[in-house]
Amino acid sequence: MKSSMLAAAVLLALPMATPAATPGKKAAKPAGQHNWLATTARTAEGAIVVGNPAAKVKLVEYLSLTCSHCAQLSAEMLPSLQRDYIARGLVSLEVRHAVRDGYDFAASLLLRCEPPARYLASIEALFAKQAEWMAKGQSAAAIAGFDSKSPDEKMLLVARAAGFDSFFAQRGLTPKAFAACMADDNAQKQLAQMAGNSWERDAIPGTPLLLINGVRQGDVHSWAALEPLIKAALK
Secondary structure: OOHHHHHHHHHOOOOOOOOOOOOOOOOOOOOOOOOHHHOEEEOOOOOEEEOOOOOOEEEEEEEOOOOHHHHHHHHHHHHHHHHHHHOOOOEEEEEEEOOOOHHHHHHHHHHOOOOHHHHHHHHHHHHHOHHHHHHHHHHHHHOOOHHHOOHHHHHHHHHHHHOHHHHHHHOOOOHHHHHHHHOOHHHHHHHHHHHHHHHHHOOOOOOOEEEEOOEEEOOOOOHHHHHHHHHHHHO
16 A cells, blocks of 8 residues: 555544553663663564564564553553663564554654664653643644645644654754655655555554564563563573
């Protein structure tokens, strides 16, 4: 599906979930150890991977930034996962964006325009403000002439209504970089393809969905359930 077609489709849809809890404190670097949180890469399909490329446990998460369950899992999982496992080189985390709606598409696009070293921290921050920016984003539909705008124009209006311009400006994204990111056709196509791969090729049942070393963990939706599986895979 072309990125413009996806944007047009998802911008017409309301968010499919309600916001959830605020993530906890950011992970700290373990004393005297190399911090693998600073090591990032992109897969051939464009997913960002954080951590040791040779980590024994390779964790994959399919997520949506408008998914309340994803926000809850992020709040529970990311602080400990980063501090105790990724930073120590034991686990790498690959994030696949299973985009569900226009707000998700715009937020994911901007998130992936930031330096990869800020990626997980920005995901935490977006989930922490999920309730606020989802509510604001819905107001874009009331802007005069919204329905007559092109898909790209609608997406930009949604992004600004949601407050993404100020959110990412506070994280170092200049207005020029913001505009360039929103207009990046290649980035839109890659994100649209990632979403298509998640829902169609990989046929995920919903978000969040976790994989440990390629094996789906269909009933795992909390850190309490996930951490024992990571420990078992590290043995």
